[in-house]
Amino acid sequence: MKACISMAILLLALPLCCGQVADRMVAVVNKRVVLQSELEQEVRVDFMLRSLPLSQATSAEMEAMLERLIDQSLLQQQSVTTAMLDPKPEELAEALRKLRAGIPGAQDGGQWQAMLAAYGIGERDVELHIAAQLRLLRFIDLRFRPLTRVDRASVTAYYQQQFLPDRIKQGLTEPPLNEVFSQIERILVDQRVNDQLNTWLATLRTQANIQKLAPVSALSLRDQP
Numbered sequence: 001m002k003a004c005i006s007m008a009i010l011l012l013a014l015p016l017c018c019g020q021v022a023d024r025m026v027a028v029v030n031k032r033v034v035l036q037s038e039l040e041q042e043v044r045v046d047f048m049l050r051s052l053p054l055s056q057a058t059s060a061e062m063e064a065m066l067e068r069l070i071d072q073s074l075l076q077q078q079s080v081t082t083a084m085l086d087p088k089p090e091e092l093a094e095a096l097r098k099l100r101a102g103i104p105g106a107q108d109g110g111q112w113q114a115m116l117a118a119y120g121i122g123e124r125d126v127e128l129h130i131a132a133q134l135r136l137l138r139f140i141d142l143r144f145r146p147l148t149r150v151d152r153a154s155v156t157a158y159y160q161q162q163f164l165p166d167r168i169k170q171g172l173t174e175p176p177l178n179e180v181f182s183q184i185e186r187i188l189v190d191q192r193v194n195d196q197l198n199t200w201l202a203t204l205r206t207q208a209n210i211q212k213l214a215p216v217s218a219l220s221l222r223d224q225p
Contacts, residue, residue, distance in 0.1 A: 027066060028211045029073040039066055041121070043219055045129055048119040051103060057219035066216055074204040075136060085135040095130045096123075144196045150188040158184050 027034040043057050043065050100106040159177050167174055
C-alpha cells in the first residue's frame with residue numbers, strides 16, 4: 001500500500017514559466033517571499049493533476065493553496081540541499097510516466113501536450129514539480145522514519161479493529177495476521193510519520209514570521225488559450 005504522507009502539502013511550488021501573471025508578493029515566510037506567480041502556477045498544476053477546470057479556481061481554492069505554499073516554504077527552510085535528496089533521471093522519468101498514467105488521456109503524446117497548454121504549463125514544469133516533491137518526501141523520511149516504531153500490539157489492534165472489518169465490508173477474503181503484518185506495519189508507520197510531520201509543522205508556524213501581504217482572488221484566466 002502506498003505511503004499516505006500528507007500529499008496535500010507535498011505538491012510543491014514550481015518555478016515561473018508560461019503565462020503572464022501580474023507578479024506581486026502575496027506572503028513572506030521568514031523573509032522568503034511567496035509570489036502571486038508561484039501561487040497561480042501551483043494552482044494550475046494542482047488542477048491539472050485533479051482534472052479540474054481552471055474556472056473552478058476560486059478565491060477559497062487560492063487561499064488554501066497559499067497555506068500549503070507557506071507550509072512547504074517552512075519545510076524547505078529546514079532541509080539541507082544535498083545530492084542525496086535529488087532523484088535520478090530514471091526515477092524522474094518513471095514518476096512522470098506514472099503521473100501521466102493516472103490522468104485520463106495523458107498517455108497520448110498529442111493529448112498530453114494539448115492538456116499542458118490548456119493549463120498554461122509545460123512538461124518541464126511538471127518534471128520540476130515531481131523532483132521537488134520527491135526531494136521533500138525523502139527529507140521527511142530521513143527526519144522521521146528511522147525513529148518511528150510500531151509494536152506488535154498496535155499491528156494486532158489495527159488488524160482486528162480496522163483491517164478485517166474493512167475486508168468484510170468489501171466482501172474480500174480474511175487473510176491471517178502473519179500474511180499482512182508487514183503491510184499493516186507500514187500503514188501505521190506512515191500514519192505516525194504523518195502525525196509527527198503535522199505536529200512539527202504546527203510548531204514551525206508558531207516560531208515563524210509569516211506575513212500575508214494581500215488577499216488572494218480567483219485565478220485569472222485572461223492569458224489562457
